[in-house]
Amino acid sequence: MNINELYVLSDWFNKYVVESNVIDSYNESFNDIKKLLNSNSNRIIASNSFDNIKNKMISSIDGVDYSNLTNEQIGVLKKLHLTDIILSESIMSIELLFNIENSSDYIAASINRKLQALNKAKKYFFHIEKIIPEIFDIKDSVNKDGKIFTRLTFHNKASINNIVELEQWSKKWLTISRGFSMALNKSPEEFEIIGAGKGSILVDILANIETINMVGEAINHIADFTQTCFETWAAYKTVQKLADTIDNNDMKKAASDMHDHLKNQENEHYETLAEKLIKDHDGDTNAHRELARAIKELSAFLEKGGDIECLCHEENKQCSETKEKISSALSNFKQIEVTKLLENKKVETIED
Numbered sequence: 001m002n003i004n005e006l007y008v009l010s011d012w013f014n015k016y017v018v019e020s021n022v023i024d025s026y027n028e029s030f031n032d033i034k035k036l037l038n039s040n041s042n043r044i045i046a047s048n049s050f051d052n053i054k055n056k057m058i059s060s061i062d063g064v065d066y067s068n069l070t071n072e073q074i075g076v077l078k079k080l081h082l083t084d085i086i087l088s089e090s091i092m093s094i095e096l097l098f099n100i101e102n103s104s105d106y107i108a109a110s111i112n113r114k115l116q117a118l119n120k121a122k123k124y125f126f127h128i129e130k131i132i133p134e135i136f137d138i139k140d141s142v143n144k145d146g147k148i149f150t151r152l153t154f155h156n157k158a159s160i161n162n163i164v165e166l167e168q169w170s171k172k173w174l175t176i177s178r179g180f181s182m183a184l185n186k187s188p189e190e191f192e193i194i195g196a197g198k199g200s201i202l203v204d205i206l207a208n209i210e211t212i213n214m215v216g217e218a219i220n221h222i223a224d225f226t227q228t229c230f231e232t233w234a235a236y237k238t239v240q241k242l243a244d245t246i247d248n249n250d251m252k253k254a255a256s257d258m259h260d261h262l263k264n265q266e267n268e269h270y271e272t273l274a275e276k277l278i279k280d281h282d283g284d285t286n287a288h289r290e291l292a293r294a295i296k297e298l299s300a301f302l303e304k305g306g307d308i309e310c311l312c313h314e315e316n317k318q319c320s321e322t323k324e325k326i327s328s329a330l331s332n333f334k335q336i337e338v339t340k341l342l343e344n345k346k347v348e349t350i351e352d
Contacts, residue, residue: 002195002197002204003136005070005072005073005311006076006128006132007128007129007132007133007136008073009069009073009076009077009125010125010126010128010129010132011129012066012068012069012073013121013122013125014125014126014129016063016064016065016066016086017086017118017121017122018122020060020063020064021060022060022061022064022086022118023115023118023119023122025056025057025059025060026057026060026111026114026115026118027115028056029053029056029057029111030108030111030112030115032052032053033050033053033104033107033108033111034108037104037105037108050098050107053098054094054095054097054098057094057111058091058094061085061086061090061091061094064086064090066086066087066088068311068312068320068323070151070309070311071151071153071307071309072151072197072202074087077121080117080120080121080124081117082117082118082121084114085114085118086118097110097111146208146209146210147190147192147207147208147209148206148207148208148209148212148310148311148312148319148323149194149204149205149206149310149311149312150204150205150207150308150309150311151202151203151204151205151307151308151309151310151311152173152202152203152204152306152307152308153201153202153306153307153308153309154169154201154202154203154306155201155305155306155307156304156305156306157304157305158301158304158305158306159201159305160201169301172297172300172301173297173301174188175290175293175294175297176294176297176298176301177191177207177294178290178294179274179287179290179291179292179293179294179295179297180211180214180215180218180291180294181208181211182284182287182290182291183214183274183277183278183281183283183284183287183290183291183294184208184210184211184214184281184283184284185283185284186208186211190207190208190211191205191206191207191211192205192206192207193205194206209318209319209322210281212310212322212326213322214277214281215298215308215326216322216325216326216329217277217280217325217329218273218277218295218298219298219302219326219329219330219332219333220329220332220333221276222273222298222302222333223329223332223333223336225266225269226333226336226337226340227336227339229262229265230339230340232258232261232262232265233262233340235258236255236258236259236262239251239254239255240255240258240259243255266296266299267292267296270292270293270295270296270299271288271292273295274288274289274291274292274295275288277291278291302330302333303337307330308326309326309327310322310323310326310327311323
């Protein structure tokens, strides 16, 4: 995560959590429960007495929009123990908290824990938002006419652990950027590198919005093609396993032929998809071969676990639409990859 990103996160927290009175609502809810407990000597409170408190808490977080946060920013919020307070698990957490089986004291203690986590985060982000602009030059790298902030994450089997792997993935992304850019009569130099991070290697770039939209379309088509090949792929893996098990040359040749057939199908699909994308975008037909190579490398990057993420301000409609396209396409691709993995495991469990 870079400094700009942390500053944007602090601004987001102030807008959606502090100024939207989420913390105030949690504080009021905690005080209301304490009053109910103090007014009841046996500390047993009817569940319907909690309805107003529960609804108040749910209402306060219902407007928290974290859809434009990056994975890195979400990760910071998780480290601050805010997952079940303002993120995706928050409403379910409140519903479970007010379960009839939970004691009043347990509910009060849980709300107090959440309140303490919110106040701790508020303190951190207050200092970040105040101090960072005084020390660093905050640049709006998200908003730039016709371009979108895009983050490439190299992890899992697409990780970069040494200089050799850095060179390999640099060449692959040169192929990807070159192919998609040329197809739209643009230059690969328009993929501007604006930052990088450690951990899982991150590369932040500014890319042409039209180019990234085409990348999203390509990902959807790659996912659809992968799904149509499930049966053929499962059959190949089964024959391959049998060939290795019984050590039969004819079976090994059959497995090799099936593998070659699948690879030929993939290459044909990349060629066909390149033609379609160029036609749909009124692109440069002379860049057909480069785009086909780019799609092939993009597919390999995603299959190995690489990730692509877009970041934009919510008020920028064009960027938001592109971000949603990429997010939806990747979600579709990952779901199909999970299904493919499960199918492979079924084959692996076939008894010898």
